[in-house]
Amino acid sequence: MQKIKTAVVGASGYTGMELLRLLLMHPYAELNCVTSRQYAGQALDAIFPRFAQMPGSDLQFTAPDAQTIKESGAEIAFLALPHGVAAEYASALLELGLKVIDLSADFRLNDPAVYEEFYGTPHPATELLTEAVYGMPELQGRSKEIADARLVASPGCYPTSIILPLVPLLEKGLIDPQSIVTCSMSGVSGAGKTSNTLFSYCEANESVRAYSVPKHRHLSEIEQELSIAAGEKVTMSFTPHLVPAHNGICTTTSAMLKGSPSEVTQALHEAYNSQTFVRLLGKGNAADTKNVTRTNFIDIGWAVDERTGRVLLFSSEDNLGKGAAGQAIQSFNLIAGLAPQSGLQNV
Numbered sequence: 001m002q003k004i005k006t007a008v009v010g011a012s013g014y015t016g017m018e019l020l021r022l023l024l025m026h027p028y029a030e031l032n033c034v035t036s037r038q039y040a041g042q043a044l045d046a047i048f049p050r051f052a053q054m055p056g057s058d059l060q061f062t063a064p065d066a067q068t069i070k071e072s073g074a075e076i077a078f079l080a081l082p083h084g085v086a087a088e089y090a091s092a093l094l095e096l097g098l099k100v101i102d103l104s105a106d107f108r109l110n111d112p113a114v115y116e117e118f119y120g121t122p123h124p125a126t127e128l129l130t131e132a133v134y135g136m137p138e139l140q141g142r143s144k145e146i147a148d149a150r151l152v153a154s155p156g157c158y159p160t161s162i163i164l165p166l167v168p169l170l171e172k173g174l175i176d177p178q179s180i181v182t183c184s185m186s187g188v189s190g191a192g193k194t195s196n197t198l199f200s201y202c203e204a205n206e207s208v209r210a211y212s213v214p215k216h217r218h219l220s221e222i223e224q225e226l227s228i229a230a231g232e233k234v235t236m237s238f239t240p241h242l243v244p245a246h247n248g249i250c251t252t253t254s255a256m257l258k259g260s261p262s263e264v265t266q267a268l269h270e271a272y273n274s275q276t277f278v279r280l281l282g283k284g285n286a287a288d289t290k291n292v293t294r295t296n297f298i299d300i301g302w303a304v305d306e307r308t309g310r311v312l313l314f315s316s317e318d319n320l321g322k323g324a325a326g327q328a329i330q331s332f333n334l335i336a337g338l339a340p341q342s343g344l345q346n347v
């Protein structure tokens, strides 16, 4: 089979680097263009020595320019750019006939007013919002939509860890949609390759803190997808924390149980038994980040607190894997008509 030609725009950052790792190993993908403003003209393996001697790692970074990306022959472009910037490139690349898988938040929300409320600026390309598909293949009906999409809005890292355990329970009416409380912990790479002092070693190491409370920008897409599953507008509480780890997200969610404990177990198994990248740990088991870092798995466990009548959902994933680059490769596989585990089974 002929390899599909790809580009990674914003290839020098953390999600970009994870995309490079996955694409260099992918049996049906070819890396044709990688962009970086600061490293333009330098070879990939000179900047990332970890890729040295891998076929394709001598490719040079180019400046991010839509026409150059097109001329590289790339058919599908991954955008690993800051939100606000990604929309510009998405518009230009779609115009030039490429398909786009955007890892930023620019196309995840259906309503531009919600984007403006949470991101503080008017949406940069409202005309593309209706056609963008929220790229979470495990949601019902979504893999077909992704396969047919020109523009995929790949979900955020926290949202993936929160939405996947809750959706089957909301769809079956097993929990009260207005009682959801969730608390997440993220490794520092979640913030990107930033020079912000707050994420430097001395500030982040051996310390844990909550941040962006009470209205982290991911609440917008979490509430959007949970509302679709519940069939009513969901309003919930979300508290993210920064923990001194490189990768990994660990989330604990609770909600008032309306169904029985066995219905919870059944709903999760029905939804995910056939899903390659969701591993159900069973009742009474929490999910541990060390089992999912550098993989595309999300691990989900659960428990019922008989005293409060709440169900507890535990999930772990790699923020750069299932929370970003791995999930984007799942969309790539769907668009390209490949098996779900293509390029992801050995990582």
Ligand SMILES: NC(=O)C1=CN([C@@H]2O[C@H](COP(=O)(O)OP(=O)(O)OC[C@H]3O[C@@H](n4cnc5c(N)ncnc54)[C@H](OP(=O)(O)O)[C@@H]3O)[C@@H](O)[C@H]2O)C=CC1
Pocket: 009, 010, 011, 012, 013, 014, 015, 016, 035, 036, 037, 038, 039, 064, 079, 080, 081, 082, 083, 085, 103, 104, 105, 155, 156, 157, 189, 190, 191, 192, 193, 194, 319, 320, 323, 324
């Ligand atoms: N980190 C994570 O865990 C997750 C991140 N995301 C989202 O993915 C996207 C990328 O995140 P991440 O990799 O962490 O970010 P980084 O800050 O690590 O990397 C950003 C990349 O974008 C490039 N870039 C920055 N500004 C511009 C610009 N104006 N024009 C062109 N290129 C630019 C940078 O390259 P250079 O400066 O060399 O040009 C760099 O390659 C973001 O939208 C982020 O929110 C989504 C899920 C998880």
Ligand SMILES: CC(=O)N[C@@H](CCC(=O)OP(=O)(O)O)C(=O)O
Pocket: 083, 103, 104, 105, 155, 156, 157, 186, 187, 188, 189, 190, 191, 192, 212, 218, 240, 242
């Ligand atoms: C630890 C840390 O700072 N995490 C980032 C995660 C956000 C992210 O990746 O944002 P998008 O997916 O929406 O682009 C944050 O809280 O802003």
